[in-house]
Structure formats: structure tokens, C-alpha cells
Amino acid sequence: MSDTPQQRVTAAIERVPYARFLGIRAELKGDELTLVMPFSQHLVGNPLLPALHGGVVGALLEVTALTQLAIASKSERFPKTVDIGIDYLRSGKPIDTFARAKVVKIGRRIANVQAEAWQGEKTQPIATLHGHFMTPEVEESA
């Protein structure tokens, strides 16, 4: 099962306590990762609308970016976050949320990653993230 580094990373994320707290599940097709965060009551931030907590959506995006970067840089460790910026576009409905990330550039020390989260339609993202992370290999040899 877990023979490629990609598959190992995907399995690794499901072992992260916080990813389990959020209920995140990973789906890997080739080298493209989709993270799924099934709706759960404890993820709610606004019980009146009701809407998902923005922080949780941000967390899903960050985990997606970290994991996609680990896959892209063929590292089995999660990179360290330098900074992230999250734009909230729509309120998250009380349904399942999906996220994918694109590694824009892996520099010698810093990598640039973008991520997007959506629910019903992928063309209607609920939030986007752009972030800078330490490039994994450099961090290991440093």
C-alpha cells in the first residue's frame, strides 16, 4: 500500500492528531492531493447561519498546502510555515469541504504555495490561501 513517498505522506497526514481532530481525510490521485473535511457540528463558528468557523477552513487550507508541498518536494516531513494569508470569499455551509493546493515555486529556502477550498461547486471557492513555507530539504540539512 504505502510504497511511494506520496502515499506515505497521505497516510502520515491522517496520523496527525490535529488532522484527526478536524476529521480530515486525504485522497491522492497521481501527485494531486484533495483533502476532504466532512461536516461535523464541532467545526461550526456561527451557529445561527450556521457557518463553519473561518479558522477551521484556514486550518484545512494550511494542512493541504503543507501536504502538497511535502509531496512536491518529495519529503516525508511536513514543512514549517513562515506565513499564510487567507481570503474568505463565502461563508462555509454546514456540509463537506474540499481543498487542493498548488505549489507555485520551490525556492532554495522558501516555497510559495496557493490553496483553495470549496464545497458544492469547485468554481465557487469559499476561501483561498497563499503561504510561504520553509523548503523541506534545506530545513533538514540546516
Add this chain to the structure above:
Amino acid sequence: MSDEPTSYASPKDDPLQRVRAMIQFTPQAKALGMEVTKIEPARVWGLVPCRPEFVGDPETGVIAGGVITTFLDTLCGTAAVAAMEHPTTVATIDLRIDYMRPATPERAVLAEAHCYKLGRSVAFVRAVAYDETPDNPIAHVAAAFMVNSNNGRKFGANLRKKK
């Protein structure tokens, strides 16, 4: 929530009691066990405990960035509300977090948030997270919030199909 004595006529008049009630009313904030410890106009202080289920890196035991994101998002929103004469709902427009260093494993993360500008439509908030003193920060946040975000939308709006 709190057993501290209060000089206010009712808990509703006490800003700290009111935001604590708000936190208890937010399932995700409650699930994190986050607390608001002090409040002043436009400024709030709070903490989130480091529980085993919040670990983001099992090798180091460091708390996940997502916990800090959610905690700071909530605390910044609370600071925006604390800046208002007549509290309304807020929704995050954007949130930027800079990480200076990893949090110390097994220690609560503390933070203070300040709403430095409250506009009619947008509130601007910054916050710093630390585990000992604010001058050795874990993370810094700059966030913008929409003011009166529920305006025109009724309870359960997200459950209905629209357009």
C-alpha cells in the same frame, strides 16, 4: 463560565461575561477550550490550551498552526466586537499570520488582540500570540472583518438554497 464576582447589574452588561458567553455559543471555540481572560474597549486577551489532539507534528509535539489560526481568528473577531458600542456580528474578510517560531510543546498559547480601527463596514485588528511574554512572539496576525455580517440574512440562511 466564571465564578468571579461582578459589580455589574447583570451578566449581559459585563463585557467579559458577554464575550465568554459568545465563546460558549461557538461550537469550534468551545471544542478548542479557548478562553477570553481579559477585556478592555477594543482589546482582548485570551488563551488556548495545548491538548494532545491539537498536535500538528507528532515528532516534535508542537501545536498545529490551524489551532492558532482558529484561536486568533476568534480572538480578533472578539476584539472587533469589543470595540463596538452596540455589538453586532462580524465575519472574517482576510487573515494574515506570520510565524516567528514554533510554540513550546505542551504549553498554552496566549494572545492579545487589538481592534485599531473600527469602520462602519470593516474592522481592522492585529494580534500577537506568545507563550510567555508578547516580546517573544510565536505569531503575529493582521485581520480585517466585515461588520454586521448577518445583516439582512436570517437565522438558518446557510441551510436554504439560494439563486
